[in-house]
Amino acid sequence: MLSLEKVCLQRGARTVLQDLSGDFRTGSLTAVIGPNGAGKSTLLAALAGDLAPTSGRIARAPGLRMAYLPQVSTLDRHFPLQVHEVVALGLWPQLGPWRGVARAQRDQVHAALHEVGLGKLANHPLQTLSTGQFQRMLFARLILQDAQLLLLDEPFAAMDEPSTRDLLDLLKRWQDQGRTVVTVLHDLAQVREHFSHALLLAGHAVAWGPVAEVLQPAPLQRAGYLLAPPHTGSTRTGTAREGCA
Structure with missing residues (x-):
């Protein structure tokens, strides 16, 4: 579905990731992990097509339908929209700029809201939602995008445990589909319990494969997980990186 060949990514003059090669297999749940500054969000932006590789190649299956949920939503929480209107934006590829939402599509919106536990909040304004409810709403929008590949950047950050559990169950249903x-x-x-594969980054791919193989002490230590001072909360290794070839 998606493969990388010697991919190098930069942000400005700074090399973030280099020499990254591998495949994301169809039907897999892959967790991208690594210390702070390891290149995780940069990689997702590149996979989504928002950032071009400095060198190397990202190959996508022809006609691949993708959906991308960045770490920080650009949606204004105080914009005068109701929950169902935001979720309906997931139908944009079908509707285009001029077509209205038909009855069948409104039913799709409400079905997606029920699937994420927000059926009773369809007509609520955005600013009334908690963090967990807001993220559930964004997942409902993802459902309507009907994507084959879903790219999610820290989707459970600052969420309560019930919301996290429900959305992890949704990821498993997507995999089953x-x-x-x-x-x-x-x-x-969470990675150990819910994901089939993991990609461990630290400016490059330290390990990539089944979770049981990646989450071993040796690769985690090479990535810097076991080296950070516990009082800082940081896992950055501080390893210097060469520029992209």
């Missing part, structure tokens, strides 16, 4: 999910995460316990 044959969809491919790539998710940036920090919680290694």
Whole structure:
């Protein structure tokens, strides 16, 4: 579905990731993990097509339908929209700029809201939602995008445990439907319990494969997980990186 060949990514003059090669297999749940500054969000932006590789190649299956949920939503929480209107934006590829939402599509919106536990909040304004409810709403919008590949950057940050649990269950249902999910995460316990594959980054791919193989002490230590001072909360290794070839 998606493959990388010697990909190098930069932000300005800074090399963030280099020499990254591998495949995201169809129907896999892959957690992208690594210390702060390891290149996780940069990689997702590149996979989504928002950032071009400095060198190397990202190959996508022809006609691949993708959906991308960045770490920080650009949606104004105080914009005068109701929940169902935001979720309906997931139908944009079908509707285009001029067509209205038909009855069948309104039913799709409400079905997606019920699936994420927000059926009773369809007509609520955005500013009334909690952080967990807001993220559930964005997941409902993802449902309507009907994507084959879903790219999620820290989707459970600052969420309560019930919301996190429900959305992790949704990821598993997507996998059962044959969809491919790539998710940036920090919680290694979540990775162990819910994901089939992991990509461990530290400016390059330290390890990439089944979770049981990646989350071993040796690769985690090489990535810097076991080296950070515990009082700082940081896992940055500080390793110098060469520029892209």
